[in-house]
């Protein structure tokens with residue numbers, strides 16, 4: 141390798157490490173899309189030992205690189221076969237939190253679809269109990285799940301950055317849950333999910349998401365549930381424009397949720413409407429490029445929104461499925477759009493304002509960033 145290539149490699153390494161050290165806020169992460177490959181393979185092996193699947197076939201699918209949008213939803217079918225029993229749901233939740241905390245995510249909203257599965261004796265409520273149990277078993281890091289943590293925790297605002305960033309002592313991470321309505325669900329099932337979110341609001345659940353295969357289902361089916369959530373004052377985020385469904389994109393923009401995911405296939409009028417709405421957008425670069433929502437990283441609509449000073453927050457969507465991490469998404473923004481460290485820091489910090497958690501949490505997170513600014517060289 142010549143000296144120039146060597147220097148470029150060194151520079152990339154330094155920037156990647158800086159992106160890991162940067163405190164980050166993750167607002168769009170699906171639980172089952174964020175499972176480690178090693179865990180999926182282990183679960184597949186167990187089912188194969190019981191003769192329920194053929195390990196080699198499943199391994200090929202899990203490790204495959206191609207991830208078209210429709211392939212993703214076929215993969216989720218497989219993931220759900222592997223993960224949907226109470227103990228495994230608790231396990232993957234624990235691991236997902238640990239993985240995000242390990243790369244200095246200081247606030248994490250995990251979204252997941254509560255599932256009924258009669259064969260496993262699972263109801264939407266028992267599925268969520270397993271998720272919450274998983275959060276409580278995290279050991280590698282201190283999970284701040286309740287607002288009451290803030291009253292008992294006097295140390296967070298005075299915790300040195302070194303503790304939040306990869307030191308031997310326990311790091312802290314705020315975790316909140318969003319309940320996803322899957323586009324395959326009926327109106328009644330969607331309403332059940334909203335009611336469950338309300339029941340679990342003292343257990344870390346703070347919002348509702350609409351997701352699932354964008355070529356399936358009708359907006360009118362979920363609307364009563366989304367309106368019910370709005371009436372109850374539950375914050376809502378909606379997957380918008382993963383495919384060019386004009387009628388639905390219009391309806392979503394008119395609905396005015398608190399946040400939007402993706403916004404890939406908007407036409408000029410919808411784009412204008414989005415920008416004047418100032419609704420924060422969860423940007424998922426790798427996911428959009430892999431699934432064809434954006435033609436390439438270079439041509440991703442992040443640049444347009446960022447330059448227009450539209451509120452945006454970088455997110456992973458499905459870090460397991462797309463083999464990415466939030467630090468990698470920040471690195472991609474630096475390497476693709478030329479943002480420097482000061483701009484990346486600002487981008488990470490701005491996301492604090494779009495979290496669904498309350499003012500006390502925001503205040504603590506602002507403190508985290510204030511301290512980090514002094515310690516992280518920008």
Ligand SMILES: CNc1ncnc2c1ncn2[C@@H]1O[C@H](COP(=O)(O)O)[C@@H](O)[C@H]1O
Nearest residue numbers: 170171172173212216252253320322351352
């Ligand atoms: C790639 N872009 C995407 N677009 C739409 N929905 C997506 C998604 N990625 C994930 N999901 C939604 O999240 C579920 C998996 O996590 P949970 O079982 O809920 O934890 C998927 O089944 C799908 O409904």
Ligand SMILES: [Zn+2]
Nearest residue numbers: 351379401457
């Ligand atoms: Zn998503």
